[in-house]
Amino acid sequence: MPRPSAREIVLDAYVDILIEHGPGSVTLDAVAAKAKVSKGGLLYHFGSKEALLEGLLDRVWRLSLADVEYARTAPEGPIRYYLSSSVTDASMDKPAHRASMAALRQVGSDDRVVEVIRDCSQLWRDLLAEHIADPLTAEMVGTLGDGLYLRATMGEETATLAGQLDEVLRRLGL
Structure with a gap:
C-alpha cells in the first residue's frame, strides 16, 4: 500500500x-x-482553516461515493451492507466514517457542511430506492440506518440490533 x-x-x-x-x-x-x-x-x-474544511468536505464526498459504489456489489447486498456498516464498531476505523464524524463536528459552523452531509445521505437514499421497490420501505430503511449510525457515533449499544439484521429485514419484507 x-x-x-x-x-x-x-x-x-x-x-x-x-x-x-x-x-x-x-x-x-x-x-x-x-x-x-x-x-x-x-x-x-x-x-487556511477554511481550506482544511474544504479538503475535509471533499474527502467526505469522495469516500462516500466510493462506499456507495462498493455497496452496489457488496457480497451481502447493498441493503444489508448499508445497515451493518451503520452499526458495527468496525466502521469506526473506516476513513469514510472518520471523515464523516469530523465533518459532523463542524455542523453549525458552515452551511457547506450540512450540504455535503445531505448530498452524501441522498446517495444512500438513491441506492436504497434502486433496491427496494416500495418507496416508503426504502425511506424507513434509510431512517433506520441513520438512527443506528447516530447511536453508534455516540457510543450507544447497537450490537443487539446488528445481531438481528435478518429479523429486521424479514419484518420489513426484504
Whole structure:
C-alpha cells in the first residue's frame, strides 16, 4: 500500500483533532504538530482553516461515493451492507466514517457542511430506492440506518440490533 501523501497526512491530523477535541481545538499550529509537519508545510497544502474544511468536505464526498459504489456489489447486498456498516464498531476505523464524524463536528459552523452531509445521505437514499421497490420501505430503511449510525457515533449499544439484521429485514419484507 502506498504511503499517504503529505496532504492526506495533514487532513488525517485535522480529522483526528476534530474527533478527539472538537472544532474549538483546531488551529493551524495544532494541525501541523499533530501531522508532524512544519506550519509552512501545512500552509503549502492548506492555506487556511477554511481550506482544511474544504479538503475535509471533499474527502467526505469522495469516500462516500466510493462506499456507495462498493455497496452496489457488496457480497451481502447493498441493503444489508448499508445497515451493518451503520452499526458495527468496525466502521469506526473506516476513513469514510472518520471523515464523516469530523465533518459532523463542524455542523453549525458552515452551511457547506450540512450540504455535503445531505448530498452524501441522498446517495444512500438513491441506492436504497434502486433496491427496494416500495418507496416508503426504502425511506424507513434509510431512517433506520441513520438512527443506528447516530447511536453508534455516540457510543450507544447497537450490537443487539446488528445481531438481528435478518429479523429486521424479514419484518420489513426484504
